[in-house]
Amino acid sequence: MTKIYPISYFRDQYINFTDANLSIASSPMLYGLSSYSVMPIYINTNNSSPYMFRLADHFNRLKNSAKILSFDDFLEEWNEKKLEQVIKTLVNKNKIKKDAMVRITIFTDGILSGTKMIGIPHKLAVFIYDYQPILPLSGASLLVSSWRRISDNAIPARAKINGGYVNSSLIKNEALSFGFDDAIALDDNGHITESSVSNIFLVKNNQLMTPSTDNDILEGITRDTVRQIADDLNIICQAKPLDRTELYTADEIFLSGSSVSITPVIKVDNRNIGDAKPGSITQKISNSYNQLTHGQLTDKHHWLTRV
Numbered sequence: 649m650t651k652i653y654p655i656s657y658f659r660d661q662y663i664n665f666t667d668a669n670l671s672i673a674s675s676p677m678l679y680g681l682s683s684y685s686v687m688p689i690y691i692n693t694n695n696s697s698p699y700m701f702r703l704a705d706h707f708n709r710l711k712n713s714a715k716i717l718s719f720d721d722f723l724e725e726w727n728e729k730k731l732e733q734v735i736k737t738l739v740n741k742n743k744i745k746k747d748a749m750v751r752i753t754i755f756t757d758g759i760l761s762g763t764k765m766i767g768i769p770h771k772l773a774v775f776i777y778d779y780q781p782i783l784p785l786s787g788a789s790l791l792v793s794s795w796r797r798i799s800d801n802a803i804p805a806r807a808k809i810n811g812g813y814v815n816s817s818l819i820k821n822e823a824l825s826f827g828f829d830d831a832i833a834l835d836d837n838g839h840i841t842e843s844s845v846s847n848i849f850l851v852k853n854n855q856l857m858t859p860s861t862d863n864d865i866l867e868g869i870t871r872d873t874v875r876q877i878a879d880d881l882n883i884i885c886q887a888k889p890l891d892r893t894e895l896y897t898a899d900e901i902f903l904s905g906s907s908v909s910i911t912p913v914i915k916v917d918n919r920n921i922g923d924a925k926p927g928s929i930t931q932k933i934s935n936s937y938n939q940l941t942h943g944q945l946t947d948k949h950h951w952l953t954r955v
């Protein structure tokens with residue numbers, strides 16, 4: 649079982665995780681009316697201190713989600729500094745000494761208020777849990793899902809809406825039921841989107857390719873980190889629509905996400921990817937990601953915030 653730390657933040661207070669509960673008649677319970685982000689905390693190998701990774705980008709994504717969902721009171725009440733203070737307090741109160749994940753949720757705090765989001769208060773819930781890779785880092789097997797990714801005009805993926813994650817659950821469940829680790833969903837035009845909770849990169853002829861943001865993907869913060877790392881390593885990376893069969897013919901594939909880091913993919917639909925082993929470009933990107941997040945490379949983008 650993944651360890652959840654005992655002190656959480658809920659409705660403007662620091663309280664025990666076990667007391668931070670919502671009613672069975674609440675809007676998130678009845679309709680999934682909430683939005684979230686998961687931000688990693690990495691222990692720096694130089695000074696053993698915890699650092700938040702890309703806090704500004706996580707806050708910006710939450711802000712954009714709040715805009716899409718008309719959570720106007722969140723936009724008025726919260727800013728990056730205030731969120732930083734809450735997370736620092738939680739990291740200190742919980743004495744975080746290992747890599748961990750911070751789950752930040754903005755929820756519609758209504759009771760039996762129907763599907764309404766406007767005019768109902770929006771509150772923040774934050775808790776921390778231990779980082780544990782959710783896919784085999786030695787190489788994952790993927791299925792191309794029979795489920796389509798929800799489109800921007802149905803439930804926008806870029807708003808990271810909790811209710812929309814039923815789509816991810818269907819995709820993941822299908823993969824597990826057929827003996828795969830995860831699955832890739834296609835968009836309504838048959839292009840590759842992403843897996844249940846991570847973005848995807850293909851390597852072909854020593855270049856990287858990833859679906860573009862108009863392919864109904866979440867604009868992953870790790871995806872952006874990978875693109876910057878590729879730039880630093882002089883590896884060309886293109887974001888563009890990709891066909892299903894480009895998966896089968898890729899030299900290497902990997903997934904990126906806060907909860908999967910950089911996970912190599914060694915099989916898709918029972919076809920080997922490359923030699924069915926993590927490829928050399930995947931390993932380079934993965935090494936750089938691990939070094940960067942743990943303070944072993946210069947933080948030239950100012951992505952790390954010391955707690």
Ligand SMILES: Cc1ncc(COP(=O)(O)O)c(C=O)c1O
Pocket residue numbers: 686816842843844845846847865866867868869870871904905906907
């Ligand atoms: C659907 C989906 N795609 C991609 C990602 C990766 O995003 P990030 O790199 O910001 O963690 C996530 C992460 O939760 C996700 O849920």
